[in-house]
Amino acid sequence: LPEARGAPLVLLYLLGLRALAQVSHRQLLSRPPATAGPRDFSASRARGYLDNITAIGPRTVGSPENEVLAVNYLLEQIRGIERESTNAHKISIDVQRPTGSFSIDFLGGFTSYYANITNVVVKLEPRNGAEHAVLSNCHFDSVPNTPGASDDAVSCAVMLEILNTLSKSPESLQHAVIFLFNGAEENILQASHGFITQHEWAKSIRAFINLEAAGVGGKELVFQTGPENPWLVQAYVVAAKHPFASVVAQEIFQSGIIPADTDFRIYRDFGNVPGIDLAFIENGYIYHTEYDTSDRILTDSIQRAGDNILAVLKYLATSEKLAKSFEYRHGNVVFFDILGLFVLAYPARVGTIMNYITAAVAFFYLSKKVLQPKPRAVHNLKKLLTAFSLTLTSWLCTLVAVLMVAMFVSIIGRALSWYTHFYVSVSLYGTAAAAKLILVHMLAKKFFYKSVNEQYLGDVFFDASLMIWSIALAVMTHIGLCSAFICTLWVAFPLLTKLMIHKEFSQKGATIKFIVMYMLGMFVPYLYMLYLSWTVFEMFTPVMGRSGSEIPPDMVLAGFIVIFTMILSSYFINFIYLVKSTKTTLVTLTTVFVVTLILVCSGIFFPYSSDAANPKPKRVFLQHTSRRFHDLDGNVVKSDSGIWINGFDYNGISHITPHIPEINDTIRTPCEEQAPFCGLPWILPVHFMFRFRMSRAAGLHRRKPAAVAISHTSRTLRAKVHMSLYARPRAGSALSRWSLGDGVPVASLGGDYFVFYSRGLHAAPWHFWVELTAPEKHSDGIVSLAIAAHYFFGEDQKSPQLYALLERFPNWTFSSGWSCTYDLFVF
Structure with missing residues (x-):
């Protein structure tokens, strides 16, 4: 099979199916809406x-x-x-x-309290x-x-x-x-x-x-x-x-x-x-x-x-x-x-039976192939297992190589270059994955299968892919995943295709007629996978812009692209062994990858966009915070104020500092080791998702803090509309019960306790109690308790300093700011 025919056919096939899936997703209504009457929506x-x-x-x-x-x-x-x-x-x-x-x-994990x-x-x-x-x-x-x-x-x-x-x-x-x-x-x-x-x-x-x-x-x-x-x-x-x-x-x-x-x-x-x-x-x-x-x-x-x-x-x-x-x-x-035309639905127990029957038929087919003829059964099994191992090895090598590229891009500060230009991710990670996959099999064909018949290799690598999907089907069904139906598609249709065109292939080899019949037989699983991939990427790609500064988004997206490359390549790996050469394809993919990588490294692909028709903004949250730390006697031993800035993605605020140079003079907010959640006014317990810093630029910000009335058995807060309560038992103490939720305290990640409070209009003061077990001697206190009040609306929402800073943010950001107070007590 000439490469000049095989490679374009595969590319056009995949692009055609992708276009069909795209049209389906963009078609919102199956038919034009009629004029609505009073009894119609x-x-x-x-x-x-x-x-x-x-x-x-x-x-x-x-x-x-x-x-x-x-x-x-x-x-x-x-x-x-x-x-x-x-x-x-x-x-x-x-x-x-x-x-x-x-x-x-x-x-x-956290506890929520709401009032009125x-x-x-x-x-x-x-x-x-x-x-x-x-x-x-x-x-x-x-x-x-x-x-x-x-x-x-x-x-x-x-x-x-x-x-x-x-x-x-x-x-x-x-x-x-x-x-x-x-x-x-x-x-x-x-x-x-x-x-x-x-x-x-x-x-x-x-x-x-x-x-x-x-x-x-x-x-x-x-x-x-x-x-x-x-x-x-x-x-x-x-x-x-x-x-x-x-x-x-x-x-x-x-x-x-x-x-x-x-x-x-x-x-x-x-x-x-x-x-x-x-x-x-x-x-x-x-x-x-x-x-x-x-x-x-x-x-x-x-x-x-x-x-x-x-x-x-x-x-x-x-x-x-x-x-x-x-x-x-x-x-x-x-x-x-x-x-989007109709839905297929059936009970999971029926699906389990169908899945196991499909896997059993596939294994029966593979067994027959190995045993024909019987004297060569051991030889055939070795060849199948070798192809099986080589396919898995090629996938593993591809995953490692592409993740290394993603890691490099992240380290040099070019993460999310594809956020506004999704084609960049395909050109960078998709071509790298395809090139690596082809390279591994090209080397295996050249050095390991040097004198083996190409038609035989194409046949055995098809069987190896079928074996992988059959095992995946059995394992996913055993685990109880309903998504195993995908594996059924990728076993049943290829197996039927192989049985129908086996005669054509065995007699004439990889002809154009064979390729066309082969692709038609693969139409359903490949179309559905491309249709599903659109849904997955439509959901996941934007999430990378709001998943915090600790998760490298390029690693995640590159991983997804590699997985889909593996899936889409699984029944085309045999084509690598059927074509005379893959050099042109490999050179083309490598060229696209190298050029894209150079462009990404140069910074030409800016991650964010302020395009009025299709904005893709960077999310930044700013809190003008006033903090006070109290000792056992209620005296303020430390206080500070500043604007706390959190970029909601992996790039942090690195793209913003050129526009607001003063941010370069800020300090990373030190973690207050004795305070729950590092002594910071988190609105939700998402501390594990962010690197954080506090601005020195803002002056003292005065807002009336949440008032706390103290008795021996309970706490009463004159509630602001939104508050966060943080608790950390001191060494030797434990929070055993409280009046919140079902009475059993639920710790967040890290072991501290978080309570989110909000109210409507005219709510009564928030009255609650906590019960702790503590050692007899606890001169330094048994629990640290902090309260933060958040001002999300009204005249107290933004201080003059916060207004001034927000005005300077570039138009490709969504910068959301509010004021808050924070008080830490020891009891």
């Missing part, structure tokens, strides 16, 4: 709700915008819908303001009432300094329009639909906990749909279901008009690799209710930034979300299974969509 009406919610501005928990303006707007719209509803329905409205506490193992936060709850039910209900959940609060259009105002707009549509139907539903507009999700899932553990309607809920975002617009991905309850997936399969779902995304998310969580966890863990979790995943670069505006969300994106959620809610609200959902809680389900 209307994206234009939903957009009106969205624009009005985001026009309120940032909706931080505790702010008037969140607790008053947004709530009043929602109530006004809901009451208007109630007035225009048909007589078939009864609409009940409730504003809940719960207070509670819980512990969660997210971000290393806001939920707007609506129940749509038949006139004569309903015993059972399905819940639809969104949140209308946003992170500080952001409009929160995609996260999560658009979901609330969709829910308002769904409520409007259902209320105008002349036919009543069999079960109730509860719409929860929760007002404190960004404070780590507090409002959903308050609802599911305290609201009287929560007892009737048998299933839920949670609407979330990890990006801005695009398709909404079903990335969590259950637990168990396969009937919920079936409901989505049957009802959703524009499906987009993947059990692979579910297993990735639940592994904890992505630093995020949703209300799904609260309903599952504290309400014992099964559900479906959906999220917009496109353009995560501007998620939780000032660029998350309503104009960036396409109308078709709103329409598809509304069509899907309305259809699924109606299906559930008329399903007999909802009333007896506990009877259908049996096993997990394998589910995945095919190019």
Whole structure:
């Protein structure tokens, strides 16, 4: 087979499949939307709700915008819908303001306390009432300094329009639909906990749909279901008009690799209710930034979300299974969509049987190949195992080589060069991986298989790849991963292809006809893998810009690219042995790699972008902090003030210092060894993710600290809206019980204790107690207790110094700043 024919064919094949996958992902609606009537979901009406919610501005928990303006707007719209509803329905409205506490193992583990936060709850039910209900959940609060259009105002707009549509139907539903507009999700899932553990309607809920975002617009991905309850997936399969779902995304998310969580966890863990979790995943670069505006969300994106959620809610609200959902809680389900056209779903136990049968057939085929003819069985087995080992070795060498390149790029300060230009990552790490892979096999062919028939080598390396996938299939199935269905595709279709074209290959060798038939046979697994790879990279690439300064993003992305290169190469490795030479391909790949590496090292690819149409900003957080350290008698023994700067990615603030040279004069904030969390005012326990520094440039920043009233048995805090409480028992002491969560203290990573507090309007002082065991002699105290107050809104949010510094940040940054006070006490 001439290289001039083989290499272009493979390249065009992969590019063609990639283009097909890209078209599928960009196609938001399977058919153009018809003109919406009063009983149809209307994206234009939903957009009106969205624009009005985001026009309120940032909706931080505790702010008037969140607790008053947004709530009043929602109530006004809901009451208007109630007035225009048909007589078939009864609409009940409730504003809940719960207070509670819980512990969660997210971000290393911490405890959350909330007071008087806001939920707007609506129940749509038949006139004569309903015993059972399905819940639809969104949140209308946003992170500080952001409009929160995609996260999560658009979901609330969709829910308002769904409520409007259902209320105008002349036919009543069999079960109730509860719409929860929760007002404190960004404070780590507090409002959903308050609802599911305290609201009287929560007892009737048998299933839920949670609407979330990890990006801005695009398709909404079903990335969590259950637990168990396969009937919920079936409901989505049957009802959703524009499906987009993947059990692979579910297993990735639940592994904890992505630093995020949703209300799904609260309903599952504290309400014992099964559900479906959906999220917009496109353009995560501007998620939780000032660029998350309503104009960036396409109308078709709103329409598809509304069509899907309305259809699924109606299906559930008329399903007999909802009333007896506990009877259908049996096993997990394998589910995945095919190019957004439909969803394949089947019970995991059925998948297990299918997987083992597929693996068994493959092993039977390989055994027959080894035993033909029997006298050469040992020789054939040695050849197969040699090819198997060589393939794995080539993958390992490729992984090590590419990770070394990624490490070099990180060390010289060029990390994230691909952040704005994703093609750079493919040109750098993809070409390096392909070149290394080809080089290893080219050398093996030249020196190890010098006199072996090329046709035989092509055959044996195909079998080696089939053997690898068969083993992977058996292992993943044994572990219980639903994602093992991918291995089934990569065993079944190649095996069928081999059996169908074996005669052509054995008689005529690697002809063009053979290659075309071979590629057609591989169409399904290769197309699905490229389709899946788009989803994975769409989710993970933006995450690298907000994963902290300790994780080298180039190492992570390079690892992903190598893995996908291994997968895509697995059934083309045999082509290396079938072609006469691979020198031209190798030289071309190496040239592209070297040129890209030189350009990356030169700094020509700037990581961030302020492009108005497609911004990809760098995230920076600044806290103007005033700290006071008290001794056992309550005297202040040390105090300081400064602006604490954290870059949210691996580059830290290295790209910002040329624009603000004074930052070069700052000091790395020393860790206060005797204080919990190094004596720094973390809003969440993410200390393990960052290198941190404090600016000397800012003067003393005076804000009224959180007041602390001390008694022998308890502590009372005159609560600011957002506070962080940090505790560390001294040597020999232990925190045994407290009045928070379930009473059992939960330590964060490192052993300190973290409590996140937030409140709505007019909350009472925060009263709590802790119980410690301590040695008889403890003259230096038994516990260090610190409290930080965070000012996310209002006139106290930004000091003049902080304003001045924020104004100097370049336009390719999203710089979010606030003021805080920190006080450390010893008891």
